[in-house]
Amino acid sequence: MPELPEVETVRRGLQPVMEGSRIVKAEVRRKDLRFPFQKDFAARLTGQAVTGLGRRAKYLMADLASGDVLLMHLGMSGSFRIVKDDEKTTPGQFHHPRGKDTAHDHVVFHMSSGAAVVFNDPRRFGYMKIIARKALDEEPLLMGLGPEPLGNEFDAKMLAQACANKKTSLKAALLDQRVVAGLGNIYVCEALFRAHLSPRRLAATLATRKSEPTDHSKRLVTSIHAVLSQAIKAGGSSLRDHRQTSGELGYFQHSFQVYDREGEKCQTVGCSGIVRRFNQNGRSTFWCPKCQK
Numbered sequence: 001m002p003e004l005p006e007v008e009t010v011r012r013g014l015q016p017v018m019e020g021s022r023i024v025k026a027e028v029r030r031k032d033l034r035f036p037f038q039k040d041f042a043a044r045l046t047g048q049a050v051t052g053l054g055r056r057a058k059y060l061m062a063d064l065a066s067g068d069v070l071l072m073h074l075g076m077s078g079s080f081r082i083v084k085d086d087e088k089t090t091p092g093q094f095h096h097p098r099g100k101d102t103a104h105d106h107v108v109f110h111m112s113s114g115a116a117v118v119f120n121d122p123r124r125f126g127y128m129k130i131i132a133r134k135a136l137d138e139e140p141l142l143m144g145l146g147p148e149p150l151g152n153e154f155d156a157k158m159l160a161q162a163c164a165n166k167k168t169s170l171k172a173a174l175l176d177q178r179v180v181a182g183l184g185n186i187y188v189c190e191a192l193f194r195a196h197l198s199p200r201r202l203a204a205t206l207a208t209r210k211s212e213p214t215d216h217s218k219r220l221v222t223s224i225h226a227v228l229s230q231a232i233k234a235g236g237s238s239l240r241d242h243r244q245t246s247g248e249l250g251y252f253q254h255s256f257q258v259y260d261r262e263g264e265k266c267q268t269v270g271c272s273g274i275v276r277r278f279n280q281n282g283r284s285t286f287w288c289p290k291c292q293k
Helices: 004-018 041-045 133-138 156-163 170-175 185-194 215-233
Strands: 023-028 050-056 059-064 068-073 079-083 105-111 116-120 127-132 276-280 283-287
Touching (some): 004 116, 023 041, 156 215, 170 185
Antiparallel strands (some): 023 105, 068 127, 079 116, 105 116, 276 283
């Protein structure tokens, strides 16, 4: 499942061809993805200018001149690619330098910029939904989401307050989208490693009895910021399906310090530990038992 860095990478790739451009035609090639498309989905998009392209947690959000917002989720295998005029062949068909199966090109946005934005999703776990901007606060898909980990509001104090009195593990708390939005298994493992905190540690230990942040909370927020920023700069992590809109792979997986490194020597200077893996809440957790306390 793409995490925040992958979605942000896609947003930055789509922004130049979508933001400020008009959707000349919205082409929907099947009735559903993970959920059925709204009956008026294509009609509400056709002719609309995209006034902004943002991200909330793992969602892409295109603001439309009509006052609607197009909410898009990549799911497990969804990806976007941009096709320019000089790459088009016959109508409805495109040149595919990425080797993607065109049978899974389910949505195409033909933009006034001359580019076509194609959504490809073999497993069809992605989805799109049009929401009136004034109704976003009541949208079930967005309600309850925590702060953005790279936003100005997210700091050690906020994280400590969110985790105070929690009896769950630190890793489970970080994966809870109500605590912090957009973090997934890969980047939680990496951030905990860099902060030298055990994934088994109680989340409540990030806060004092007065809900003030401990040094653990401060170290963890710093690590989260660093890991996410580095991953975005690297174009995200390509383990299975993620590609950038250009078709290129992300390469942050080459910078993993603990994730998917079971049995390897710990990369912490001076540590002689070995990276271990165990199942935690149904997910693989990678950590160094020696330096993560």
